[in-house]
Amino acid sequence: MINQYINDNKDRFVNELLDMLRIPSVSADAKFKADVLRNAEFLKERLLEAGADNVELVETAGNPVVYGEKMVDPSLPTVLVYGHYDVQPADPYELWTSPPFEPVIKDGKIYARGACDDKGQMYMHVKAFETMVKTGTLACNVKFMIEGEEEVGSVNLATFVRENKERLQGDVILISDTGMLGNDTPSITTGLRGLSYHEVEVTGPNRDLHSGLYGGAVANPINILCKMIASLHDENNHITIPGFYDNVDDLSAEERAEMARAPFNLEKYKKALDLSDVHGEGGYVTMERNSIRPTLDVNGIWGGYTGEGAKTVIPSKAYAKISMRLVPHQTSEEITVKFKEHFESIAPAGVKVVVKPHHGGEPVVTPTDSIAYQAASKAYEDTFGVKPIPVRSGGSIPIVAMFKSELGLDSVLMGFGLDSDAIHSPNENFGLFNYMKGIETIPLFYKYFAEMK
Numbered sequence: 001m002i003n004q005y006i007n008d009n010k011d012r013f014v015n016e017l018l019d020m021l022r023i024p025s026v027s028a029d030a031k032f033k034a035d036v037l038r039n040a041e042f043l044k045e046r047l048l049e050a051g052a053d054n055v056e057l058v059e060t061a062g063n064p065v066v067y068g069e070k071m072v073d074p075s076l077p078t079v080l081v082y083g084h085y086d087v088q089p090a091d092p093y094e095l096w097t098s099p100p101f102e103p104v105i106k107d108g109k110i111y112a113r114g115a116c117d118d119k120g121q122m123y124m125h126v127k128a129f130e131t132m133v134k135t136g137t138l139a140c141n142v143k144f145m146i147e148g149e150e151e152v153g154s155v156n157l158a159t160f161v162r163e164n165k166e167r168l169q170g171d172v173i174l175i176s177d178t179g180m181l182g183n184d185t186p187s188i189t190t191g192l193r194g195l196s197y198h199e200v201e202v203t204g205p206n207r208d209l210h211s212g213l214y215g216g217a218v219a220n221p222i223n224i225l226c227k228m229i230a231s232l233h234d235e236n237n238h239i240t241i242p243g244f245y246d247n248v249d250d251l252s253a254e255e256r257a258e259m260a261r262a263p264f265n266l267e268k269y270k271k272a273l274d275l276s277d278v279h280g281e282g283g284y285v286t287m288e289r290n291s292i293r294p295t296l297d298v299n300g301i302w303g304g305y306t307g308e309g310a311k312t313v314i315p316s317k318a319y320a321k322i323s324m325r326l327v328p329h330q331t332s333e334e335i336t337v338k339f340k341e342h343f344e345s346i347a348p349a350g351v352k353v354v355v356k357p358h359h360g361g362e363p364v365v366t367p368t369d370s371i372a373y374q375a376a377s378k379a380y381e382d383t384f385g386v387k388p389i390p391v392r393s394g395g396s397i398p399i400v401a402m403f404k405s406e407l408g409l410d411s412v413l414m415g416f417g418l419d420s421d422a423i424h425s426p427n428e429n430f431g432l433f434n435y436m437k438g439i440e441t442i443p444l445f446y447k448y449f450a451e452m453k
C-alpha cells in the first residue's frame, strides 16, 4: 500500500521538490532574506497539505523555524524530524552547467543548489510523512523542526531548542542531512565532527605602500600571514597549537580495524578529485583523516591587489578564514581559546593580529546499540537488500550535540546523499534513486521503531 502510494505520486513528489529548489534560500547572504522567508512559507503549506497539525513559523532572532506535528496517540513513540531549508551560496555561478536555482533533471539526477543539502533530503521526510498519513500507516507521533540557519551555525535554533523543551519532547531525533558510502553500500552516519571557526586579520603599515620604496624594510602582512598559517602544521601534518590534541579521543586498535573494514578505494578517490596523491596527518589513513581526526584548514585568504595586471604594493592588511574540525572530546570553546592565544602569540613584531571567533559546534558520536539505530538499520536492509554499515562522518551539524545535551535525545543520521552529489560545490545534485529510496526507507524506520520500542 505504501509503495503503491509512493509510485502513484512519484512525479508530484519530484515536482514539489523542484519548486522548492527554485527558491534561492541562501542564509549566508542578507540579499536573499525574502527568499528564505518565502521558502519557510512554502514548507509550511506543504506540511499542512501533507497532514501536519499546529504548523507554524516560529520567529527567532534570525530565520524562522518551521514547526509542525502529528500526535496520533500519546502512547506511541514520538519521532522529531530535523532538517534545514537554507542552502549554501551558489558561487561561483560560472562553474554551474545549468543555473543553480533553475533545477534540471539530467542522467537521473536533480541538479540545483540544495538538491541534496538539505532540501532534497529534508523533503523526503515530508513526502514519507504524507505517505504514512494518507495510507493510514503512521505508527509514531511526529514533530517537524526545519530550520533556516544550519549553513550559518544554527545559533538561533539553539535558542529555540532551549526555550521549547516541552514542545520538543520525544524519543529520538531523525535527520537526513548526511551521506552514505554508495547506492550499493548503504551506511548510517554515527558521528559528526565539531567546528571552531575564525577570521584573522593581520595589519602591517597604516596604508598600502609602494613595494619598491618600502619593500624589504617593513613587514608585509600577507607574507607574515602565510608564514603564520604554514607554521600551524608540522612536517607530519600534525597541528602545532599547544594542547590541541590534549582531549582527542584516540580510537583503539580494534576500533580502527573495524573502521578499515568499510569499503574504500584510494585510486577511485584520487581519480574522482583528479589528485596525484592524498595528503594528511602521518599515521592515519584517508578514512581516519577525514572522520576521527581533527583538522585545521584555511577556507579563504585575501588582501593586497588581485585585479587585472600588476600593482606593486605592500598591503596594509591581510585576512584569512580558518576552521578547525573537532572530534570527541575536544570542545569548540577550548579549541577557540587555544587557537586564539597561539595565533596571537606567534605574530612577529611589526604586525598586529586580531582573531575574531565565528560560530562553533560540538562533535558527536551516536550509539549503534539503540533501538532507533536498529530500526534504521532494518529499514535500510529492507530497501537496499544489504545491511548498512555504521560510518563516522567528517562533516558537522552543530545542533546534533545540542539535541543530546539539551533534550537528552540521540539522533539517527539516515543520510541518502553521495560524495559525488557535490554539496556546497558547483553542480550540486541528488539522484532520483536516492530521493525515492529515502521516501521508501523512512516509513519502514517508523514501523520498526514503533514495533521495537
Ligand code: BES
Pocket (backbone or CB within 6 Å): 117, 118, 150, 151, 152, 153, 154, 177, 178, 179, 192, 195, 359, 361, 393, 394, 395, 396, 397, 398
Ligand atoms: N549537511 C551538512 C553536513 C554534512 C554533510 C555532514 C555530509 C555529513 C555528511 C551541513 O549542511 C553542513 O554543511 N554543515 C557545515 C557546518 C555549518 C556550521 C556551516 C559543515 O559541515 O561545514
Ligand code: MN
Pocket (backbone or CB within 6 Å): 084, 117, 118, 150, 177
Ligand atoms: Mn546540511
Ligand code: MN
Pocket (backbone or CB within 6 Å): 088, 117, 151, 423, 424
Ligand atoms: Mn551544508
